Amino acid sequence: MKHSLSKIYKTGEAMYNHIIAYLKTYKNKTIDLDKLIDNTPKGVEYEAFAEVIRKLMSDNILTAKNPENNNGKKYSLPNKFNINKYELRKGIIERVQEYSFNLSCELNLQAYYKMSEDKFEEDLPYINKVNEYIISNGLPKETATSQERSFHIIGDEKWIDKKSGKALLERIKVYDKLKIHNGSDPLMIAVNHFAFEKMEHKHLIVENKATFIALLEALPETEFCSLIFGSGWKITGNINMLEKQTGLKENNIIYYFGDIDNEGLAIYNSLGERATVKLATEFYRALLKKDYKEGKKNQEKKPSALKNFSKNFDLEEQKLILEKLETGYYWPQEGLNRTELQHIWRNSAWK
DSSP, rough: OOHHHHHHHHHHHHHHHHHHHHHHHOOEEEEEEEHHTTTSOOOHHHHHHHHHHHHHHHSSSEEOOOSEEEEEEEOOOOEEEEEEEHHHHHHHHHHHHHTTTTSSOOOOGGGGGGGHHHHHHHHHHHHHHHHHHHHHHHHHOOBBBBHHHHOOOOOOOOHHHHHSSSHHHHHHTGGGGGTTTOOOOOOEEEEEGGGGTSSEOOOOOEEHHHHHHHHHTGGGGGGGEEEEEEETHHHHHHHGGGGHHHOOOSEEEEEEEBBBBBHHHOOOOOOHTSSEEEEEEHHHHHHHHHHOOOOTTTSOOEEEEEEHHTTTTTTHHHHHHHHHHHTTEEEEEOOOOOOHHHHHHHHSSSO
């Protein structure tokens, strides 16, 4: 046969790749010649088709099931083929194996041996993020909500639950290792029963324990029904326990006060997707007058969270918040001392 590969591939290279793509999705280990013909692009001459099939056979991707049982044509082909699944997927297998050498041993990429190269390439940025997280932090010793793990790994608290992150983590065998807890734990809550009889039931969530302790003794002197220790991201998984633990089913108004940093903003934003939550702006405005701190330059920035947070402040305050967060500064809520915190809580008009 005098057809050179270069001449055949003018019409046949696309067909070769087309058949390869088809075989990768074909589940059986054997295939009839008629099926291959049916899946050949229209207009391709039999001779060119036969040359491509022979190329697949020489590449050890197809082997004759019964060589003597052929179609009897001039350029005869077997009527049935075995499909060498390993040879067919050797490229992606070698690519995945090579890539795995540079990753933490906690990640297992073998699931990609049976998936498309496009899927592997699509997942690679997330695989790299997971790898960076584990290399930098090791495997976690304590459980965390999916929102917290998502934010710390990818910078997007929705990734695990709503953007296929869980499927990827399970695929690379690290979901359980990351100790993700999606059940609701009881809220760490102090209550003021004197306020339960009011028409509106106000609740204050604070991100950090020191602020919770500082405000605790002032709770009976406020119009609030409860003070809740949010414990960082944990509140996003536990907020549904508020009504169950207080017995207050209606007219609940929830306020939130946390650090002014990218993570604190993301927690507030995520919490707002699970409950109607207001910013405790009087605390934040007082905190903005305090010295900002340096040290959170590596936090992931979430533009939507920043926008949702900053709209509660005037233009000068928005400018200050944006400028400092962009340059790695932040305001820890502990910047307000006990006296200041209690004074603001007692004397502000909470609307």
